Amino acid sequence: MTDAESPRPLRSLTAVTNRLLTRGSPFEMDVVEIRGTPTRVWSHAPASLRACLETSLEHGDAPALVYGEESISHADYYRTAATLAHRLVDEYGIREGDRVAVAMRNYPEWVIAFFATASIGAIAVPLNSWWTGSELRFGLTDSGSKLLVADGERLDRLADVLPELSIPSIAVRTESALPENSRSWHEVIGQVSPGVRLPEAAPDPDGPATIFYTSGTTGLPKGAVGSHRNMIQNIVTGEYSRARTFMRLGLELSEYQAYVDALPTPSILCVLPLFHATGAQSIMLPILYRGGALVLMYKWDTEEALRLIERERITSITAVPAMITQLMASPNLSEYDLSSLLALSSGGAPAPPAMASRVRGNLNDVLIGQGYGLTECSAAAVTNGGPDYQIRPESCGLPAPPVDVKVVDPVGTELPPGSVGEVWLNGPGVVIGYWERPEATAEAFADGWLRTGDLGYLDDEGFLYIVDRAKDMIIRGGENVYCAEVEAAIHEHPAVAEVAVTGVPHEVYGEEVGAVVHTLPEQFLDADELRSYLEPRIAAFKIPAHIQITKDDLPRNAAGKLLKKQIKREHGWLGEE
Incomplete structure (x- = not known):
């Protein structure tokens, strides 16, 4: 059932919200105290990234990670991650709170290293694979990483600096001679036992789990320290957004759940880098937790993306608007079978309203949406999809139910609907702060609120509109x-x-x-x-x-x-x- 074919009138947002958030539904909420601030959270979100990894055992032989001609089942993905987790503890002495840097392209090993690290209570530090050697050196020293897991290209860039840093490394997919104090991935993993389980650990849901570095378009990048709870909220938020879309079209919650149960196993084409919050938190986490397939691309290529949609029966894609525009403009678009594609979302950058009409002109049955968020609020905090996106394509949508949004003037006074000011966010995705940057943390975070630096306004129904970055506005x-x-x-x-x-x-x-x-x-x-x-x-x-x-x-x-x-x-x- 699609928004274009719906035989029922749109149900009001208030009615849909009341139905979805009732006690006993999959989307009920609790209030917990996070760093002294009472905060709404999803009741049925997993407790930690470790819990997310453990669910893969339930999905058995279903594909989890697909790269090129390689396909790794959920069971093998779990067993490899559990094996690596033991090696981290037993051979590298990684303990709770230690930092493990991951620097590579979108390979299956990225996902495995990330979850193995977080599952033992250590902190995963994804480094930007586009960085130069000196920038990678900054990330390693700034985070104080105890171990580096990197592909051959990143190790080559670091060849002159790794010896002085004295950081051991695990080399992934490299044909070059290994640096000093480095071992290959296959040597480290060794034999994987069919019955292997994760080492004993109990990560604190509100303890540090990740350090994602900001884009660094101005000044040095800052490491946003995210907790397990910060990361996992996106799993339920994404599902809530889909349910809201279909219930707006007239379905009851039970009908929506029956519809989802009847769908094929989901598969998502991951065209965004995993070291970016959207790639890891909005794409990787939800699809693996739901037992779907994460289809990885080495780099963006329009024709390769179309080929993968057809071959892997891709059900959804989240991409930056420029990628979606290139897909829609491909002269070969009609030559591929894209019938499996159910949803197309933009994230990571603002989407122009014209994008919706271009997608609708080529893929009429696909649900279109977009989200808004920052590294500092753990990706998507506001979402817009389906009929609401058709009605308001210029809006990034409504806040997720656990999230509060306000628009303030330069002195922090809340502004009425329609007035442009700085957007502030509050919710379970707001990160702990910046790694070892107390002044920057105090400037950006206050009493649970994140000062986004974005200019926007709210309409009378609570839809958020982003008009600019504060520093980009032209006077x-x-x-x-x-x-x-x-x-x-x-x-x-x-x-x-x-x-x-x-x-x-x-x-x-x-x-x-x-x-x-x-x-x-x-x-x-x-x-x-x-x-x-x-x-x-x-x-x-x-x-x-x-x-x-x-x-x-x-x-x-x-x-x-x-x-x-x-x-x-x-x-x-x-x-x-």
Whole structure:
């Protein structure tokens, strides 16, 4: 059943919420005290990442991890992770609270190392696989990691610094000679016993489990310290969002559960890096916990993604908007069987409203959605999907029930609906703080609230709209120009694949609006045509005075975020630094 085919009128949000959150439902909540703050949490979320790993034993021979021609069952995935956990304890002396860094592409070994580490109460430290050797060195020293699990490419980058750090390493998929104090993955794992079980451990749900480094688009990256409870909330939040979508279409909760039970085993195409919060927390965790298959991609490739959707019978994808745009623009789209695809969501970067119409024009039966969150709130805190996304494609949605959202002015006073201010979040996903950064922690977190640095507003029904990053907002002659609004208007042009809007220094106005536009293949667009297109859509002062048209992809970091400072530098728009 899809939103396009629903024979029933939309049920009200209030009625759906009341049905879903009743005591005894899969989505009931409790209130627990987290670091002195009473916080709503999902009652039926697993207790820890260890508990998530243990559920794989229940799923037996069903595929858990797929990479290329490799397929690892849930049972073998658990046994390998349990074996590695014993090696970490017995051979490397890893204890509760020790940090184990993981630096590699999206390989099955990434997932195994991550869960093996967290299951014994140690702290997993995913490092950005795009980082240079010096950046990887920073991550290792900043986190104080006791062990590194890395692929060959990362070890090559670290060849000159690993000896001085004296950190042992486990080498994954490398053909080069191993560094000093390094052993291969296969040597470390050795024989895997069919009856192996995890070492004894009882991780504290609110104790540190992960350090995910922020993207670092400005300044040095900061390590966001997440607890087990922070991580696992996404498992239930994602399921709640799906249930809300179908109950809005008229189903009862029992009908929705019957519908889900009748679906094929879920499989998700993981096109985002696992070291990013969206990849690990919104994609990896829920699919493995539900017994589905995590289909990993080494790197994004449009045609390879289409091939994998058909071959692996992919049921859902979460990707940054630029990837979804490229999928929809593929000239070979109709040549693939995409009938297994049930849901397509954007995450990791803001989605332009035009994306919904482009997907709907090509894949009419697919449910479309998007989410909003940050590393510091453990990925998705706000979600929008199905009919609500069709009605409000410019909104990132409603907060998950355990999450509170408010919009405040510069002194922290809460603003009424419709007023733009800084978005603050409170809920079970808000992380413990920044690793060994007490001043940065105090600046970003207060009494359970996360100051996101994003500008937005709430409407009368509680839907959240993000209009810009506070630091990205352009002030042109005293007028506020929100980059996201201008980008959304430009995205409506059918020739546009992606766009970055930034401020350009100006002696009189302070700043003018600049836009770099990447056009779709075989599409032509010039600056004057684009300005004419925008004139009836946005105010004159918001129309870019500087427009650069390119056929090249715009630079993004590994999380899919546009590198606007780099874009400004490349086009001479940076001004004095």
